[in-house]
Structure formats: structure tokens, C-alpha cells
Amino acid sequence: MVKKRSFVPAVTPVPHSKSVEVIAEEVTIHPLCLHGPTLLFSGEKGRFFACASCRNNKDCTVHIEEEDWLKEGVRQRNEKYYKLIPKLDKAAAWNHFKEVKSRHPSDRAYCHTCQELFIVSQSKKHLKDHRIVLPLTDEQLAHPTTFLLPLENDQNEAQYIFAKKSASTILGILKNNKISNILCIGTPSIHEAAQEHPDFDSLLLDYDTRHLQFYPGNKFLWYNMFNNYLFQNEDEKVLKKFLKSSKNKGLAIVIDPPFGGRVEPLAQTIKELSKMYSTICESEDKILPVIWAFPYFAEPYITNMLPEIKMHDYQVDYQNHKKFQKGGRKFGSPVRFFTNLPFSTIDLSNDSSYKLCDKCKYWVSTSNVHCNKCRECTSKNGMTYKHCNVCKRCVKPTFKHCDACERCCLEKHVCGTVVESQSCYNCNEKGHKKSECPQKDGSSAKKKRKSK
Numbered sequence: 001m002v003k004k005r006s007f008v009p010a011v012t013p014v015p016h017s018k019s020v021e022v023i024a025e026e027v028t029i030h031p032l033c034l035h036g037p038t039l040l041f042s043g044e045k046g047r048f049f050a051c052a053s054c055r056n057n058k059d060c061t062v063h064i065e066e067e068d069w070l071k072e073g074v075r076q077r078n079e080k081y082y083k084l085i086p087k088l089d090k091a092a093a094w095n096h097f098k099e100v101k102s103r104h105p106s107d108r109a110y111c112h113t114c115q116e117l118f119i120v121s122q123s124k125k126h127l128k129d130h131r132i133v134l135p136l137t138d139e140q141l142a143h144p145t146t147f148l149l150p151l152e153n154d155q156n157e158a159q160y161i162f163a164k165k166s167a168s169t170i171l172g173i174l175k176n177n178k179i180s181n182i183l184c185i186g187t188p189s190i191h192e193a194a195q196e197h198p199d200f201d202s203l204l205l206d207y208d209t210r211h212l213q214f215y216p217g218n219k220f221l222w223y224n225m226f227n228n229y230l231f232q233n234e235d236e237k238v239l240k241k242f243l244k245s246s247k248n249k250g251l252a253i254v255i256d257p258p259f260g261g262r263v264e265p266l267a268q269t270i271k272e273l274s275k276m277y278s279t280i281c282e283s284e285d286k287i288l289p290v291i292w293a294f295p296y297f298a299e300p301y302i303t304n305m306l307p308e309i310k311m312h313d314y315q316v317d318y319q320n321h322k323k324f325q326k327g328g329r330k331f332g333s334p335v336r337f338f339t340n341l342p343f344s345t346i347d348l349s350n351d352s353s354y355k356l357c358d359k360c361k362y363w364v365s366t367s368n369v370h371c372n373k374c375r376e377c378t379s380k381n382g383m384t385y386k387h388c389n390v391c392k393r394c395v396k397p398t399f400k401h402c403d404a405c406e407r408c409c410l411e412k413h414v415c416g417t418v419v420e421s422q423s424c425y426n427c428n429e430k431g432h433k434k435s436e437c438p439q440k441d442g443s444s445a446k447k448k449r450k451s452k
């Protein structure tokens with residue numbers, strides 16, 4: 001049976017406070033916490049190591065000043081984490097899966113309370129007052145994302161699953177680029193879809209160990225995307241083998257991090273995986289093809305860290321997120337694809353919400369208008385932008401040029417305050433307002449925890 005985690009899942013993003021920066025570097029020699037190697041942060045009070053994934057100090061208490069890390073005692077105390085990270089018995093989990101699968105669907109079930117697959121005639125304990133799924137069809141066993149619930153202590157960062165259309169758009173882009181191998185990082189539904197396609201081979205890297213129960217040892221790796229950490233030593237071999245097998249098949253990273261996750265460590269992870277691939281396959285040292293689903297307002301951060309990655313206008317829809325699906329938010333989902341694949345390979349011809357811009361030569365949202373002055377389709381947030389001749393760029397339709405500020409601002413503004421560099425009052429991140437904050441999903445009040 002799969003060992004259960006005895007700690008809080010790290011699906012909350014890393015610290016966000018705008019005064020704290022992450023130093024993007026290899027983390028293998030950093031102190032450990034239950035979520036793998038910590039990251040090095042630089043704040044007003046100096047540099048310190050803290051958890052790569054937990055924003056809340058209470059979820060992960062490891063906090064080590066950079067200079068303290070040189071002390072023998074501190075190092076020794078930190079070693080306990082090597083033993084605290086649970087060992088998963090992958091072989092046993094896979095044997096159990098096969099056993100469950102061999103039964104009639106009416107004898108197969110999944111217990112949400114215990115987070116485990118079970119055989120009904122063998123295990124009655126779940127039938128009393130546990131929350132269970134029964135029966136389990138072959139289809140369900142092959143698509144755990146269709147019935148796994150968002151993790152309990154993970155109300156704010158629920159596991160938003162791509163709408164079918166968005167998932168098939170991703171596979172379509174890969175196909176058009178003749179890419180058949182996929183590293184699915186935090187994208188279990190793409191992994192599931194790839195399993196059914198003879199054209200694709202994929203490996204799932206995710207923090208959520210529940211997925212382990214549904215795959216053989218070489219298909220799921222317990223992983224933290226914020227520090228590029230594999231929790232099981234032997235999994236590095238599996239990853240390397242998969243990279244090697246991708247040599248002449250084309251390999252892409254498809255990643256959908258928790259909303260609010262920091263860009264720097266994610267960009268570092270993409271760089272490290274790309275480096276690993278080029279070393280193993282003796283290929284050119286460059287960033288692997290990436291499809292990264294993330295909110296449009298992260299654009300400046302992503303292009304700053306990875307200039308080869310550009311934001312496409314496609315609005316990524318989710319099945320289980322009211323605001324991030326069609327009709328949920330006034331201007332559609334704020335999530336976009338960030339990719340270094342050619343935009344011309346993103347074919348949206350069978351989606352009526354998109355049109356082919358004959359000047360840009362790629363598909364854009366029907367509400368996006370090509371600006372002849374900017375020479376591009378300029379919408380970022382889904383609204384039709386308008387050109388300001390003074391600023392010499394397109395701006396949101398809600399903006400108006402202010403002579404006092406010498407720039408376009410919201411009509412109601414206090415002159416002298418620089419709107420775009422103000423931080424969101426909800427999450428502290430720059431580039432969007434509280435009303436557009438992706439984390440303010442009805443539960444923002446609950447989220448007012450102390451952040452690092």
C-alpha cells in the first residue's frame with residue numbers, strides 16, 4: 001500500500017512578499033525541509049533559506065540564516081530531514097493497482113478519506129463513514145483526475161484540471177511540432193490523455209502522491225517543481241532514462257504550476273531540466289520546448305527570466321474553476337500559454353473564439369485587435385486595447401491618458417501614483433489589482449495568514 005504523507009502538501013506557493021527575492025541558483029547544497037532543498041531568499045533583514053513551496057511559516061518552519069548554514073551544529077540538525085522524507089513503495093503500489101484492476105468494477109473503489117484505492121470485498125473499513133467512489137470503471141482508473149478531490153488542506157490552491165478542449169489544444173500544439181515525449185509537470189490530466197495516444201509517451205512529475213497509485217514506477221515521480229527535487233533517490237534514474245529515450249522523438253515540458261507560484265524558481269527548474277536533457281542526449285544547450293500555463297500578468301516576470309518564452313493569446317479553460325472557464329470571468333480565463341514553440345503551430349481554427357490575424361500570422365482571440373502602430377495584436381487581458389498616441393503603445397480600454405502623470409492611467413487615479421508598479425492588495429504581487437488577483441477566489445479572507 002502507498003504510504004501516506006504525514007505532512008501538509010506543498011501545493012501552496014512560495015513566499016510572495018515583494019520585498020523578498022529568490023536567488024535563482026542550484027539548490028542541491030541548501031538545507032532541507034520536508035519539501036526538499038530550501039531556496040535562498042534575500043530580504044530586508046538579509047539572506048536566509050526557507051521552504052520552496054510553503055508560503056505560510058506555520059506549514060513549514062525551516063528558516064536558516066545564510067551565515068548559520070556554515071555552522072556544523074546547524075548542518076547536523078538539518079540532516080534529520082533525510083530520514084523524515086517518506087519512502088514510497090512504488091512496486092507495492094503498482095501491484096496493488098493491478099490487483100484492483102483485475103476485479104469487477106463493482107468491487108473496486110477509491111476512498112477519499114484515506115486517499116487510497118481498495119478492493120471492496122477485502123476492505124470494509126472504508127464503507128462505514130468514509131467518503132468513497134464506487135464502482136470504479138476502467139475509464140476512471142485511467143483518469144484519476146476525473147474523481148480525485150482537491151486536497152483538503154489545499155482550499156486555496158485547488159488542483160484545477162484543464163477543460164478537455166484546452167488539453168487537446170496542448171496535444172495538438174505538440175503534434176504540430178512533431179513532439180511525442182512529454183514531461184508533465186503538475187499536469188496530470190495531460191499525462192492521462194497522453195497515455196491513450198499511441199503517438200505520445202509521457203512522464204508525470206507532481207507533488208501529489210495520490211497519483212502514484214495509478215501508475216507503474218516509471219510513469220509517476222514524486223517531485224517538487226519549485227526546487228526541481230525528486231523525493232525518491234532512485235527516481236533520478238527513471239527521469240534520466242525518459243530523457244534519453246526522448247532523444248530523437250522531440251521532448252517538451254508541459255507545466256501548470258499552482259497559481260501564485262513564484263516565477264524565478266520555476267524558470268530555474270526549466271533551465272536545469274533542459275541542461276540535464278542536453279547533457280544526456282549530447283544535444284545543443286538550449287531551453288527545451290515548453291508550454292507553461294500561467295496568468296497573463298506574469299508575462300513580464302517570465303520573459304525577464306526566459307526571454308525565449310513568449311505569451312500566446314489562448315485563454316486556458318479549466319473544468320473545475322468557476323472564474324477560469326468560459327463565461328466565468330468577464331473577459332475569459334486570465335491563464336495563457338507561455339511557450340517557445342512557434343505561434344504559427346498553435347492552430348485554433350476549430351474554436352470560434354479565435355481568429356487568424358493575417359498580419360501576425362497566428363490565431364488570436366476574436367476580441368484582440370491588430371494595432372497597425374504597435375504592429376501586433378495588443379490585448380493582454382482579453383479586453384480590446386486601444387492605442388495611445390502620446391504613450392506610443394496600446395493600453396487597456398479602461399485607461400485614459402493623463403497629462404499630469406504623462407502616461408495612461410485609470411480614469412479615477414491619484415496623480416503621481418504609478419499604477420502599474422503598485423502591488424496587488426491581496427497577494428502583494430505587482431502587475432495586477434486586487435480585483436484581478438488569481439488568488440482571490442472567494443477565500444481571500446481565510447488566506448490572511450502571516451506570510452514570510
Ligand SMILES: C[S@@+](CC[C@H](N)C(=O)[O-])C[C@H]1O[C@@H](n2cnc3c(N)ncnc32)[C@H](O)[C@@H]1O
Nearest residue numbers: 011160161162186187188189207208224225256
Ligand atoms: C493548477 S494544478 C494543474 C493541473 C493541470 N491543469 C491538469 O489539468 O493536469 C497544479 C498541479 O501542480 C501540482 N503541484 C502543486 N504544487 C507542486 C509542487 N510544488 N511541485 C510539483 N507539483 C505541484 C498539483 O498537485 C497539481 O497537479
Ligand SMILES: [Zn+2]
Nearest residue numbers: 033035051060
Ligand atoms: Zn518545506
Ligand SMILES: [Zn+2]
Nearest residue numbers: 111114126130
Ligand atoms: Zn477510508
Ligand SMILES: [Zn+2]
Nearest residue numbers: 357360370377
Ligand atoms: Zn495581429
Ligand SMILES: [Zn+2]
Nearest residue numbers: 371374387394
Ligand atoms: Zn497600439
Ligand SMILES: [Zn+2]
Nearest residue numbers: 388391401408
Ligand atoms: Zn497614454
Ligand SMILES: [Zn+2]
Nearest residue numbers: 402404405415
Ligand atoms: Zn494623473
